[in-house]
Amino acid sequence: MPGKDKVLVANGQGFWGDSILGPVRLVNEGPLHYLTLDYLAEVTMSIMQKLHARDPSKGYATDFVQLIDRILPQLIEKNIRVVANAGGVNPRACRDAVMEVIDKHGISGIKVAVVEGDDIMGRLDELMDAGEEFRNMDTGEPLSTVRDRVTSANVYLGAFPIAEALDAGAQIVITGRGTDPGLVIGPLIHEFGWGSEDWDKLAAGTVAGHIVECGAQCTGGNYTDWRRIKDMARIGYPVIEAHPDGSFFVTKHEGTGGAVDRSTVAHQLAYEMGDPAEYMTPDVVADFTSFELTDLGGDRVGITGVRGAPATPTYKVSMSYQDGWKSVGQLTVSGPDALEKARLCSDIVWERLAMDGFEYADEEKLIEFVGANVCHAGIPVPGAEEPSEVVLRLGVKGPDRKKVNRFGSELVPLVTSGPPGVTGFAGGRPKATEIIGYWPALLSKELVETTVSVSISGEAR
Amino acid sequence: MTKVLLSRIAAARSGDKGEGSNAGVIARSDAAFAFLEEHLTAERVREHMAAINAGGVKRYVAANMRVLNFLLEDSLGGGGSASLKTDAQGKTHGLALLRMELDVPDEVLSATPEA
Numbered sequence: 259m260p261g262k263d264k265v266l267v268a269n270g271q272g273f274w275g276d277s278i279l280g281p282v283r284l285v286n287e288g289p290l291h292y293l294t295l296d297y298l299a300e301v302t303m304s305i306m307q308k309l310h311a312r313d314p315s316k317g318y319a320t321d322f323v324q325l326i327d328r329i330l331p332q333l334i335e336k337n338i339r340v341v342a343n344a345g346g347v348n349p350r351a352c353r354d355a356v357m358e359v360i361d362k363h364g365i366s367g368i369k370v371a372v373v374e375g376d377d378i379m380g381r382l383d384e385l386m387d388a389g390e391e392f393r394n395m396d397t398g399e400p401l402s403t404v405r406d407r408v409t410s411a412n413v414y415l416g417a418f419p420i421a422e423a424l425d426a427g428a429q430i431v432i433t434g435r436g437t438d439p440g441l442v443i444g445p446l447i448h449e450f451g452w453g454s455e456d457w458d459k460l461a462a463g464t465v466a467g468h469i470v471e472c473g474a475q476c477t478g479g480n481y482t483d484w485r486r487i488k489d490m491a492r493i494g495y496p497v498i499e500a501h502p503d504g505s506f507f508v509t510k511h512e513g514t515g516g517a518v519d520r521s522t523v524a525h526q527l528a529y530e531m532g533d534p535a536e537y538m539t540p541d542v543v544a545d546f547t548s549f550e551l552t553d554l555g556g557d558r559v560g561i562t563g564v565r566g567a568p569a570t571p572t573y574k575v576s577m578s579y580q581d582g583w584k585s586v587g588q589l590t591v592s593g594p595d596a597l598e599k600a601r602l603c604s605d606i607v608w609e610r611l612a613m614d615g616f617e618y619a620d621e622e623k624l625i626e627f628v629g630a631n632v633c634h635a636g637i638p639v640p641g642a643e644e645p646s647e648v649v650l651r652l653g654v655k656g657p658d659r660k661k662v663n664r665f666g667s668e669l670v671p672l673v674t675s676g677p678p679g680v681t682g683f684a685g686g687r688p689k690a691t692e693i694i695g696y697w698p699a700l701l702s703k704e705l706v707e708t709t710v711s712v713s714i715s716g717e718a719r
Numbered sequence: 720m721t722k723v724l725l726s727r728i729a730a731a732r733s734g735d736k737g738e739g740s741n742a743g744v745i746a747r748s749d750a751a752f753a754f755l756e757e758h759l760t761a762e763r764v765r766e767h768m769a770a771i772n773a774g775g776v777k778r779y780v781a782a783n784m785r786v787l788n789f790l791l792e793d794s795l796g797g798g799g800s801a802s803l804k805t806d807a808q809g810k811t812h813g814l815a816l817l818r819m820e821l822d823v824p825d826e827v828l829s830a831t832p833e834a
Binding site: 639654696 | 726731733770781783784796797798813817
């Protein structure tokens with residue numbers, strides 16, 4: 259395999275919950291060498307940790323196993339390799355489930371690799387005893403202030419362990435928490451032999467990875483000028499055509515919907531961006547202001563001249579912790595006088611709760627009149643003044659679960675004891691759910707060890 | 720000078736970023752980018768988004784993509800999953816920004832294709 263002058267890498271999943279049609283169509287409708295799948299957001303890790311605590315065989319993206327079941331024959335026939343962060347907080351269980359699927363298809367000799375080392379939950383106390391404070395990157399507070407409420411702790415690993423797994427011949431690579439762009443950089447390191455100090459090339463891979471990491475968001479999804487995007491139902495997921503020198507093209511399979519042009523790609527480049535001159539990853543600090551974008555027409559955009567600077571000596575750690583409770587519920591209020599009646603409903607709820615001894619501070623309360631300009635509050639929007647109906651959306655949050663739950667029982671009674679035209683109470687009383695706080699910190703790279711292990715289908719495990 | 724909406728000369732995309740959101744404004748032409756780089760200041764954006772964003776606004780420039788990137792530092796009503804808001808991820812903040820009214824020179828408008 260090494261020695262290719264061009265590698266095709268596509269991303270078929272932007273988050274856990276993205277459509278299965280993205281990756282299915284990527285492997286069926288055009289040429290491809292690598293399929294990457296990004297399942298993890300910050301809150302996802304905490305949800306998976308909870309699933310894992312309840313059942314030790316869970317805690318990974320189960321969608322991935324269903325996908326492999328569906329596309330395995332094509333992956334083998336076309337020799338497409340898969341890199342997915344589907345492992346979540348339990349990569350081995352994910353691997354076992356995938357191996358079962360491969361066995362079910364009766365195919366032997368398939369190598370499946372697991373990258374581990376990102377999960378430091380079990381090492382937190384040891385690391386803190388050794389002097390690590392895990393100060394919150396936003397607030398500066400030490401982790402000790404919330405230690406007893408931490409529910410997950412994962413390092414964002416880089417791309418090199420993925421490349422190592424591919425070097426070992428893995429057809430499927432399963433990781434836990436790593437950077438999103440790393441899923442794309444790993445295959446490029448493997449194919450082109452890029453070194454750990456090839457900063458410009460690693461930065462180019464980072465830009466490529468960032469462009470595709472949210473799936474169809476670079477091919478016309480969530481795009482300002484949506485009217486000009488053709489056939490959104492059949493939107494094509496993005497394909498990177500990468501070259502050894504770090505230059506690459508963004509494209510999509512022929513005949514798919516959507517669009518790839520300078521504007522759709524720039525939209526995604528601007529997504530989740532902080533300082534574009536310093537896009538930090540464990541592999542490199544990429545400069546998103548350095549490169550040139552060229553619109554080549556025919557759903558093809560070229561990117562050249564990406565510059566990168568040496569990586570920092572630390573990993574970013576993403577931790578989640580229990581941060582109180584929240585409850586949100588909604589009712590629909592029809593006209594006439596929808597907005598006026600919805601305001602009355604809101605006042606009634608808070609007054610009844612207060613009557614019973616439950617008062618909520620302004621910052622613990624949410625009052626929204628959906629349909630009367632909630633998303634763009636404070637900005638004049640034509641038609642929002644007198645909507646024909648509104649959704650009254652109320653919520654509370656706080657550390658006291660009982661108090662948060664009490665709120666939920668005063669919403670539905672409005673149907674019979676408020677103004678007329680109140681409906682849409684399906685789902686019953688809203689219940690308190692946990693708030694998951696996010697705690698970003700740094701950890702010296704020397705303190706983290708990554709491992710790559712390979713299993714082979716048809717052989718004893 | 721003609722009074723237009725920002726959407727006439729720019730597009731936008733936004734999403735969550737810690738306890739706030741980022742809104743990238745993508746100019747529709749080089750002329751529009753030059754105009755916006757001068758006039759679409761962090762302060763102007765802070766005023767326009769004040770009912771949504773309780774915090775400050777930082778601006779970054781990426782001329783190669785004709786992007787002005789604005790960080791709205793406290794726009795979600797809490798970070799992580801703490802937000803109660805409908806738009807807890809700031810997905811609509813870019814479109815909110817595009818509703819801003821601006822006085823734009825006619826030569827910028829004529830150099831900038833409509834969407």
